[in-house]
Amino acid sequence: NAGVTQTPKFQVLKTGQSMTLQCAQDMNHEYMSWYRQDPGMGLRLIHYSVGAGITDQGEVPNGYNVSRSTTEDFPLRLLSAAPSQTSVYFCASSSTGGITGELFFGEGSRLTVL
Amino acid sequence: GIQVEQSPPDLILQEGANSTLRCNFSDSVNNLQWFHQNPWGQLINLFYIPSGTKQNGRLSATTVATERYSLLYISSSQTTDSGVYFCAVAPGSRLTFGEGTQLTVNP
Numbered sequence: 001n002a003g004v005t006q007t008p009k010f011q012v013l014k015t016g017q018s019m020t021l022q023c024a025q026d027m028n029h030e031y032m033s034w035y036r037q038d039p040g041m042g043l044r045l046i047h048y049s050v051g052a053g054i055t056d057q058g059e060v061p062n063g064y065n066v067s068r069s070t071t072e073d074f075p076l077r078l079l080s081a082a083p084s085q086t087s088v089y090f091c092a093s094s095s096t097g098g099i100t101g102e103l104f105f106g107e108g109s110r111l112t113v114l
Numbered sequence: 115g116i117q118v119e120q121s122p123p124d125l126i127l128q129e130g131a132n133s134t135l136r137c138n139f140s141d142s143v144n145n146l147q148w149f150h151q152n153p154w155g156q157l158i159n160l161f162y163i164p165s166g167t168k169q170n171g172r173l174s175a176t177t178v179a180t181e182r183y184s185l186l187y188i189s190s191s192q193t194t195d196s197g198v199y200f201c202a203v204a205p206g207s208r209l210t211f212g213e214g215t216q217l218t219v220n221p
Contacts, residue, residue, distance in 0.1 A: 042118075042200060042211035058208065090157060097162075100145045100204040105157040 002026055006091050006106035013081040013113045021076040021109050023091030031094045031101060032074040036087040043090065048099045049074055081113045116141045116205050118212035126218045127191050135186040135215045137201035145204035146177050148186050152197045191219045
């Protein structure tokens, strides 16, 4: 079992560029979510999904899109990168208790926007 | 929204020492979790503990939901315990994370 796999681990973008952070889990978890971690601010919820075909916004959704076409995959798209999106991004999955159930995190993706 | 306060913000220990980390929250919760983020950035779920006490090896956690706090105990600390410890709470359908306690265990 690989658990939750995120790619890429590091990425540098220029302002205005778009990109997709990939997240895949092999635990057959229904619930998946994306968080961003900024210094001194803990983790904040960007978007989440309660099952294939169902997504919703979290606390800080602006500038990001998600889709959930399969149970396994939950990509996060940055439409037009801005320096304020420089952060470390974590994907998480959970099997029970919704997106607040016991969370399993990927290793994170460090994004720098110049 | 709910406020989550962790203390202390920083803690430095010698290997073998015991420590207690605290998480206070401002509203009733139905979910509380403790996480460890190691120096390489990996986040590991330590406890899912909305109430009561749980133990896992040298770590244990107690949540007193009626008084709106949780404690994480680390006994006989090891250098591998270093990192940031987060608590996260949910009064509803979303988790709110505290800012973490940075723990450094020196050999």
